[in-house]
Amino acid sequence: MAKQQDLLQGTLDLLILKSISLEPMHGYGILLRIQQLSDGRLQIQQGSLYPALYRLEYRGWIKADWGESENNRKAKYYRLTTEGRRQLKLETENWNRLSAGVVGVLNAQPEKS
């Protein structure tokens, strides 16, 4: 089993927001989607997803509705709220800025004398 990558604080929120911005999804679906999109590089501890979802709902960024899953079982589907969409945009920009910065630092070449 692949060793779990430690996620940066707050990154999980960003990943969840991004996943459900594509289409409303249930918790398990979000997990699979993140694994799939990251080519299995990002593994999320199964249970830890739910407190994060509840926190996002509490903040008003996502909303949950009960719906039918693929094989007719009741499942809770999460979708972005308008505010969540704004938050996603904001956090994406933050992330890009951060990673660009980190990449910049890591690409630094030793100065040639």
Next chain:
Amino acid sequence: MSIAARIRCIFEGAFRRKRMEHDMDEELRFHVAKYTEDLIRSGLPREQAERRARAEFGSLQPLKEECREARGLRLWDELIQDLRYAGRMLRSSPGFALIAIFTLALGIGANTAVFSVVNVWVLKPLPYANPDQLVAIWSADKEGRWIGTTSSADLEDWRKQKGDVFEDICGWATPALTLQQGDEPEQIIGARVSAEFFRMLGVAPQLGRGFLPQEGQAGAPRVAVASHELWINRLGADPALVGKTIQIDGEPTTIVGIMPEGFHLPLMGPVKLWMPLPLSNDRRLGYLRSIARLKPGVSLPSATQYLKTVAQRLADAHPETNAARTVLLRLLRDEIGRDGGSDQALTVFWLVACVLLLACSNVANLVVGRAVSRQKEMAVRLAIGAGRGRLLRQLLTENLAMFLVAAVLSVGFALWGVRWIANAIPPEIRGFLPNSGVLRVDTTTLLYTFAIALLTGLLFGLAPAIHCWRVDVNNVIKENSSRQSGSSAGNRLKSCLIVFETALALVVLVAAGLLAKGLVKMYSHALGFNPNGLISASVPISGSRYIDPDRAEEFKGAVLQQVLRLPGVQAAAFDSYTPYSGNNSTVSYRIEGRPVPPASERPFAFIDMVSPGYFAAMGIPFIRGRDFSAQDRADSLPVAIVNQAMVRRNWPNQDPVGQIIHYGAETKRTATVVGVVGDTAGLDDLDYRYPEIFLPSRQSDSRYMALVVRTSAASANIAAGVRHAVHTVDNAQAVQRIQTMQEMMRERRAAYVIVGQVASFFAVLSLFLAALGIYGVMAYSVAARRQEFGIRLALGAAGRNLISLVIRQGVILTTIGLAIGLAAAFGVTRLMSSILYQVSPTDAPTFVWISVLLFAVAIFACYFPARRASRIEPTRVLRYE
């Protein structure tokens, strides 16, 4: 961040907990099931797949707890838990809970009751358009002292010179009217108002219209606007009434409008019907009250300045009537405040707030006492890992719960209190109060109740909680004895409580003391006449047949003859402006043989036209000379009687009898002084005595008859008799108002009396609470020092040494409290000067005596714990150790 989402989450968690938990379970189960399915599909056997799914998912319970927390539910859960615990704690010591909750409920209830008064009388804006522009205008003397009403001619002149200062100026008088509707004629209070009155206040009639400017002119058709109440109760609530004619004072009068429900100007009283004010060019008779609307942006001082120059011009033009007069302007709001109880309500409001603080201090004292005995519990909890913040929150919740339970109970006290206050207001003056004196506990009041319960709960719950929170775990757990001598912080807190309570009680007691002293003064100052068994009835003589003064005098004489024949009447007479009736008239004068002062500096005197026997009937003592008699007729020598104030001012060392006074228009009329009588109170209980001139009714031409009847009979019989007498002589005349002198005086004094009673009640309450608080603290302190006292006694201290030791501690704290309280009282009592009756807000004797009283009570409260200290049995205490 969305607050709505948070509230929804917490709400769902709090009130739909079952469903939320169910949803959460469902969701997590779904996840595990899905994952298991996927694992099976990837080839694992079912059993293994299930085990692996559950293992990877992690432990369910902590996860669920984490989820709940993520939804903000932890606070809620802990609150519920704390409340349950608080309930258990209170149930486990019912004595403490009962005393604390009862004290708080009493304090909060009293506050709620008084707040409901303040809410209606002070906080609600006056129900007129832009009420801040409205001012009341009074006549004043040259020194700026209030005289009162204004003549119709003066009012017209003011109106003509409104300038850029006044939007409008309106006057009114409130005569009684006889409404003939159906069989029974009924007396109602009416008002004659300037035609612009309703427009100026900015209140439109509910039906019909207000008055037209020309309707104030002489000869205009008689029209009236009815109050909503009259319309509903007496006029059949008929919308088609507007335009119809009813009989008022025996003459057909067209109703042109109906005012909306609740329309009311407190200064006017309970007016049921408004009619246009007829104009008159008589400057002598001041009977109008007036209000005005300032133009936007005009300030009260500049308006006063402006109207004073107008008044000066009038004084120059009409020195015979106006020389001594100027004006006094007050904001309508303040005027209603003086007359209508807002100042009184506010004062009582602050007093009752002090009482609540006292009640809270006592409860805080109890809570600290309990907290100390729970120190061990707290220490153990801390030792086994409770967070201090969590503990603090729990203690605070416990205290708040107590305050909120008290708040619920307090509503009962509040309802009772509001009823008491409403009933204490004499019915005759309710109409002069905002909202017609109607009081009720409404939503605003209830919100206030819970707000103060929360606020005081936080304030007074926090201190004991912090005290408990500071517990030093090591020390407390190590200590073996069941009684510690209280931490020093606890002692400091308790000492502060004594100081605080003494200071608060002193402020309340001083305020009540000043009010009570005013009342005593009001009831003991010399009236100058005997009000007992005196009945006053006023009859404004109307109709064209009485333009001839002789006919008017004939009428008065005939009525008086009839009244004198009534059974039980010992004496009867009449005048024009009876003391305490609120009516008066002034006149400028000069003394013959003295230099004629310039018109603007002529002195003025109050004037009254009286019948022979008036002074005897009133019980006004004769100092010198003779009374008027039947021989003083229109064609005989004009005579006058003056009061002692007039003598003091004009003939300090001379015999006034035989002196000649010139008075009236151009001081052309003369009268020879034939007698001197004592001074009377009457101008609203002022103890300043104005010079006054009495003229025989037959030598003047007054159309106003104010009967005074001295009787031993019941006032109701006399009232019927007087009505009958007037109707026998001329059935077109109506008696305006019949009241006993005591009633008239009670009306004028009601505000002082009610506030005095309420303040005294709260003063006694606060004295009791302070004594209880001091006793509680000292008793606790003695209990905590039992060992120390035991040792002292064992080492040979005498019992009385211990008594003085304890009392000395009490004395020091009380003295500090008294000093602070005196300073505070000195600072705040001046705010209540407007409602004090001729007592200085810093009246030294009151301050001294109240301090002595409070000090004595405090020592008394210390004595019992001190005596207990002296009776400790050393052997028992020491063996205990």
